[in-house]
Amino acid sequence: MATPAADADFKTKLQTWVPKLVLSPSLALMLVFVYGFILFSVYLSFTDSRILPSYGWVGFENYDKLFRLRHWDIAVNNLIVFAALYIIICSVIGLMLAIFLDQKIRGESVLRPIFLYPMALSFIVTGTAWKWFLDPGIGLEHTMHLWGWESFHFDWIKNRDYAIYTVVLAAVWQSSGFVMAMFLAGLRGIDNEMLKAAQMDGATNFQLYHRIIIPQLRPAFLSAFVILSHLAIKSYDLVVALTGGGPGRATEVPATFMYSYTFTRNQMGIGASSSVIMLMTIVAIMVPYLYSELREKN
Amino acid sequence: MSFLTIDNATKSYGSVEVLHRVDIDVQEGEFLVLVGPSGCGKSTLLNMIAGLEDITSGTISIKGKSMNGVHPSNRDIAMVFQSYALYPNMSVAKNITFGLEMHKVPKAERETALRDVAKLLQIEPLLDRKPGQLSGGQRQRVAMGRALVRNPDVFLFDEPLSNLDAKLRVDMRTEIKKLHQKLGTTIVYVTHDQIEAMTLSTRIAVMNGGFIQQLGTPKEIYDTPANLFVATFMGSPSMNLIPVKILEENGGLVAETTNGLGETIKLPFAAPPTGLKDYVGRTITLGLRAEALTDPDGADSKAVNLVTVKNRVIVMEPAGSDTFVMTEFGGQDCNARMRADVQVAPGEDVDFTINMDKVVAFDPETEDRIV
Amino acid sequence: MSAGSTDTAVRTGRITRTALYLVLLLFALFYLLPFAIMVINSVKPLTEITGGNMMALPQDWTFDPWVKAWATAQIGVDPTGLKPYFWNSIKMVVPAVAISTILGALNGYVLTKWRFKYDTLIFGFMLFACFIPFQIVLIPMARILGLAGLAGSTPGLVLVHVVYGLGFTTLYFKNYYQVFPTELVRAAQIDGAGFFRIFWRLLLPSSGPIIVVSVIWQFTNIWNDFLFGASFADFDSQPMTVALNNLVQSSTGVKEYNVHFAGAILAALPTLLVYIVAGRYFVRGLMAGSVKG
Structure with a gap:
């Protein structure tokens, strides 16, 4: 409803203002705490802030330093490896489980919650469980040795070159069930009569999935990609709980980098600039997605 | 002075004008139907009368009082919606009396009004049920009950029958007509179904593209459509349109065209519209x-000017009460309505009788009827 | 999920089906194992863990680790166990969930039934806030909480969680109310009901499912949050997740794994419980997280 005529009665006038008034506190909170804060952080990233915010303008110096830091290099590389593997493996496992579950499986109602429950856990809990499970001295390796498989060797969590893959493993464990649920919903939404028609046309099961069903899951793929990539970039808790960024700096990611530079190393300017880079990455992924979603709706 | 006046009403969304300068006067007790294809602006106009959408320019007044800017609940109107819009969480009784409650009508009065309406619509046994437990027809009645109980100046109906199956739709149509005759209320009714429009209304406004194409009684609309749009939109099967050349012969006007056999035929006008003289020598x-x-044998026995011509049957469709026979005039497919047990077969050449009392002529460029 | 399509068009042979079940069971094992082992080992004495097989059932059943994790374990400076932190979490979660859900419901109502110019843009701004990396707001938030005198306090954390949960709750209610018939609202307007009355009498009574979805989502997210708790909480307001991390990471003394496990399960229990009781809604919440809902 647009603006009322000038001679509108009181009730009509009131009704055009009340909704806006109701929305305004939320909007104000958002403007200050999200957009205002983003501006403030961006501003700080151009200052010489150390332990506390200070307002000496240093231009791009922080970014310059940031990109020269080996520590940041490691964090970015780790994030790329982590995000790529996390998204791909979650999608593959999620799609596979969804397709399998969609074959009129007996006990689906038991299996589905089992696949999904890790999503209800905190990353800290997940980290605690996997940290120990993967600990060679006491977890899986130790148990295998006790069972007589002496040559079994699995110490990735202690190994600089492989530790990041344990983060992937734990993260996949936590999120793949969720991707499964998204794909399953997509599969259940596909018109069964169309599949029957395709079978009449002589399509095999594989062709059915490859040519007809999976292409129609495009929206689910897109949603999964967006959500997983955003979880990956924000990942902080899991790394802290599982490896603490170690061994050494082997599993540092931008989220842990930002936290340690800002709050423990007192390099707030650099910390702020790293958070700006993180935001820009998310913006590059989210804005086109949200734009297309919202435009479609109207 | 009329009861409901729509004076020069326009509606724009941004720079797009969707309703152009609409003028309609509705008298008390009239049943006005707004009919047209989807997107013609009929629902927008109804919502503007209801106050659910504001008016961009012009005025809508009820009983001489301008309603511009008046809140829907203060306009003394009631509306029946296409989806019925029954409140799902309230019982039928609550649904009907909700509006009275909002207008602070005392409980005792509400009860009386509820009983009266329930009796009128024969929904007394349903009062304690929830809308989800009702059939389509019952919901429809409740929705009407909710409107009736308010005893408003004007009733607004927004395609109220379109969610019912074919049989129920016919029954409810009769029901609404009975109610109108009994209560004598003023009704504005929106539909895209031209049969509903014809059967229910005292007057019809045919709309298209945001314009009122024609405003008149059902008979006027049917017999003398203002333009080609009204001619084709109203009536089923829709009006046959034949390109003909106007000639002057023996002091009278004649329409010349061809039949399906390739022969030239001439159809003399009995009482041509005065304007037709200007079209001599042109195609209309x-x-x-x-x-x-x-x-x-099936021709109207009261008709004065009948012309019989031979033509070829293309398709025949028995419809029970009539048989529709398709043939061709001037290269256009034409539907003929023949008696139910007429003996014709596709490919056969038979006699067709044209009732020249009933023909109308249109200017092919302006698409308006020649008067 | 469509209920009617029980007959799948895809037919599978016997061997394929056996393979299907095998794979599905293997994955079930994969998802269950870490947590199951944690449960088993939380009721073992420490010696059985360090010396023995993690898969083995306990020879000596003991609930001491649970008692210790809850009441006496050394966390931070005091041997308080997780108990006070559990209550910290409750004191933070309950108001944050309630406020963000109420605001989200009102926002969703306005954005679908009382539309105005630029409302989609405003919604877009709110929605985007769900997805920002929270690192970008950490520094200014710490400043503002300090200036407002809320630093290190539970009300401060409530504020933080309300603000950053609002986008999601608004999204849920908007998607839900989008399919609520607008004609009903119009009918109620003609009947003379105003903004709040329509909300209270019409929309709210049929909002049960989405309220559950929103509450579960917010509860899970806020309960499981670590970053904000670690950044903005003091010892007397630290939530469960932060306390658990402190317990597990503490470098002093012997690592009491069984106590860690009991603590981890305690921290997971509320969300797991919600998941078991209302799993259906939990899935719906996750789905709605993919914007379309």
């Missing part, structure tokens, strides 16, 4: 209803 569009194109 001749409008012919299916019931004005019959077998010789």
Whole structure:
């Protein structure tokens, strides 16, 4: 409803203002705490802030330093490896489980919650469980040795070159069930009569999935990609709980980098600039997605 | 002074004008139907009368009082919606009396009003049920009850029958007509169904593209459509349109065209519209209803000017009460309405009788009827 | 999920089906194992863990680790166990969930039934806030909480969680109310009901499912949050997740794994419980997280 005529009665006038008034506190909170804060952080990233915010303008110096830091290099590389593997493996496992579950499986109602429950856990809990499970001295390796498989060797969590893959493993464990649920919903939404028609046309099961069903899951793929990539970039808790960024700096990611530079190393300017880079990455992924979603709706 | 006046009403969304300068006067007790294809602006106009959408310019007044800017609940109107819009969490009784409650009508009065309406619509046994437990027809009644109980100046109906199945729709149509005759209320009714429009209304406004194409009684609309749009939109099967050339012969006007056999035929006008003289020598569009194109035995016995011509049957469709026969005039397919047990077969050449009393002529360029 | 399509068009042979079940069971094992082992080992004495097989059932059943994790374990400076932190979490979660859900419901109502110019843009701004990396707001938030005198306090954390949960709750209610018939609202307007009355009498009574979805989502997210808790909480307001991390990471003394496990399960229990009781809604919440809902 647009603006009322000038001679509108009181009730009509009131009704055009009340909704806006109701929305305004939320909007104000958002403007200050999200957009205002983003501006403030961006501003700080151009200052010489150390332990506390200070307002000496240093231009791009922080970014310059940031990109020269080996520590940041490691964090970015780790994030790329982590995000790529996390998204791909979650999608593959999620799609596979969804397709399998969609074959009129007996006990689906038991299996589905089992696949999904890790999503209800905190990353800290997940980290605690996997940290120990993967600990060679006491977890899986130790148990295998006790069972007589002496040559079994699995110490990735202690190994600089492989530790990041344990983060992937734990993260996949936590999120793949969720991707499964998204794909399953997509599969259940596909018109069964169309599949029957395709079978009449002589399509095999594989062709059915490859040519007809999976292409129609495009929206689910897109949603999964967006959500997983955003979880990956924000990942902080899991790394802290599982490896603490170690061994050494082997599993540092931008989220842990930002936290340690800002709050423990007192390099707030650099910390702020790293958070700006993180935001820009998310913006590059989210804005086109949200734009297309919202435009479609109207 | 009229009861409901729509004066020069326009509606724009941004820079797009969707309703252009609409003028309608509705008298008290009238049943006005707004009919047209989807997107013609009929629902927008109804919502503007209801106050659910504001008016961009012009005025809508009820009983001489401008309603511009008046809140819907203060306009003394009631509305029946396409989806019925029954409140799912309230019982039927609550649904009906909710509006009275909002207007602070005392409980005792509400009860009386509820009983009266329930009795009128025969929904007394349903009062304690929830809308989800009702059938389509019952919901429809409750929705009407909710409107009736308010005893408003004007009733607004927004395609109220379109969610019902075919049989129920006919029953409810009769029901609404009975109610109108009994209560004598003023009704504005929106539909895209031209049969509903014809059967229910005292007057019809045919709309298209945000314009009122024609405003008139059902008979006026049917017999003398203002333009080609009204001619084709109203009536089923829709009016046959034949390109003809106007000639002057023996002091009278004649329409010349061809039949399906490739022969030239001439159809003399009995009482041509005065404007037709200007079209001599030009091609116009001749409008012919299916019931004005019959077998010789089926022709209207009261008709004065009948012309019989031979033509070829393309398709025949027995419809029970009538048989529709398709043939061709001037290269256009034409529907003829013949008696139910007429003996014709596709490919056969038979006599067709044209009732020239009923033909209408249209200017092919302006698409308006020639008067 | 469509209920009617029980007959799948895809037919599978016997061997394929056996393979299907095998794979599905293997994955079930994969998802269950870490947590199951944690449960088993939380009721073992420490010696059985360090010396023995993690898969083995306990020879000596003991609930001491649970008692210790809850009441006496050394966390931070005091041997308080997780108990006070559990209550910290409750004191933070309950108001944050309630406020963000109420605001989200009102926002969703306005954005679908009382539309105005630029409302989609405003919604877009709110929605985007769900997805920002929270690192970008950490520094200014710490400043503002300090200036407002809320630093290190539970009300401060409530504020933080309300603000950053609002986008999601608004999204849920908007998607839900989008399919609520607008004609009903119009009918109620003609009947003379105003903004709040329509909300209270019409929309709210049929909002049960989405309220559950929103509450579960917010509860899970806020309960499981670590970053904000670690950044903005003091010892007397630290939530469960932060306390658990402190317990597990503490470098002093012997690592009491069984106590860690009991603590981890305690921290997971509320969300797991919600998941078991209302799993259906939990899935719906996750789905709605993919914007379309």
